[in-house]
Amino acid sequence: MNKLYKCLIYGGNASLSVLDTTELVQRATDIHGLDDASAVLLGEMLTAAAYMAGCLKNPRGAVSLTVKPSGGAVISVSGDADGHIRGYIEGAEGGLGGGTLTVIKDDGFYRPFVGVCELTGGGVSENLIRYFRDSEQIPTALSFGADVKNGKVKAAGGVVIQLMPGHGEKDEKAAWEKAEALSDAAGAVFKHGAEGILREYFGVQPDGKGVYLSFPEYKCNCSRKKITGVIVPLGRAELESIIAEQGCVKVHCHYCNKDYTFTQDDVDKLFR
Ligand SMILES: [Zn+2]
Numbered sequence: 285m286n287k288l289y290k291c292l293i294y295g296g297n298a299s300l301s302v303l304d305t306t307e308l309v310q311r312a313t314d315i316h317g318l319d320d321a322s323a324v325l326l327g328e329m330l331t332a333a334a335y336m337a338g339c340l341k342n343p344r345g346a347v348s349l350t351v352k353p354s355g356g357a358v359i360s361v362s363g364d365a366d367g368h369i370r371g372y373i374e375g376a377e378g379g380l381g382g383g384t385l386t387v388i389k390d391d392g393f394y395r396p397f398v399g400v401c402e403l404t405g406g407g408v409s410e411n412l413i414r415y416f417r418d419s420e421q422i423p424t425a426l427s428f429g430a431d432v433k434n435g436k437v438k439a440a441g442g443v444v445i446q447l448m449p450g451h452g453e454k455d456e457k458a459a460w461e462k463a464e465a466l467s468d469a470a471g472a473v474f475k476h477g478a479e480g481i482l483r484e485y486f487g488v489q490p491d492g493k494g495v496y497l498s499f500p501e502y503k504c505n506c507s508r509k510k511i512t513g514v515i516v517p518l519g520r521a522e523l524e525s526i527i528a529e530q531g532c533v534k535v536h537c538h539y540c541n542k543d544y545t546f547t548q549d550d551v552d553k554l555f556r
Contacts, residue, residue: 288302441472
């Protein structure tokens with residue numbers, strides 16, 4: 285089962301999140317039939333989305349992260365306040381050099397926050413550390429990881445320590461030391477589990493007071509009804525001309541790799 289633990293540490297000067305996303309990443313790998321390198325990249329991004337979705341306060345909140353390295357690849361992940369996480373990857377053999385990382389955070393209250401930062405190589409973790417520092421101005425020590433071999437996810441997860449305003453130098457140093465010690469996040473999840481990481485590395489009891497546990501999962505929010513809402517504005521004539529050309533209207537959901545098809549009969553019903 286996927287897990288996200290959250291609590292405060294260092295006397296309230298930092299928030300700690302520990303994630304086990306092994307199942308979630310396995311599901312994404314299966315749905316998309318990913319090679320191992322792509323599964324690792326998407327898996328780390330999905331773990332980041334699970335973390336950021338877990339920070340949303342409003343039930344209508346949502347977050348999405350899109351990585352477009354200069355080689356033309358795309359990795360896109362989204363999550364909502366229910367902990368429903370989804371994503372896809374296209375290309376990305378060249379890693380995360382050049383291009384941009386765009387984060388759209390809709391807290392459900394105000395206008396969505398949009399943060400863009402440049403990708404400067406390195407992995408998902410390095411780029412997100414920079415994103416939090418430069419776009420959100422939050423010093424963040426983190427480590428995300430996924431270990432995938434031959435389509436089988438051995439472990440995936442991560443650790444995030446975000447420093448609060450008013451934190452001391454000592455807290456910041458301690459946070460970076462922990463992130464360093466947990467630089468192989470997948471290895472730590474495999475060896476200790478999320479609970480073990482809390483206990484071994486932070487002296488936190490998983491069932492203790494002030495420790496919150498939630499269960500992110502891979503889930504797409506698409507539906508036939510939603511897709512219908514997307515195609516109807518095209519108008520009857522346009523849909524019929526697509527059917528005349530291609531036999532049906534086919535809409536592909538990138539996130540769950542599912543096709544929705546609409547026949548002439550369906551279109552007749554939509555415009556009756
Ligand atoms: Zn879908």
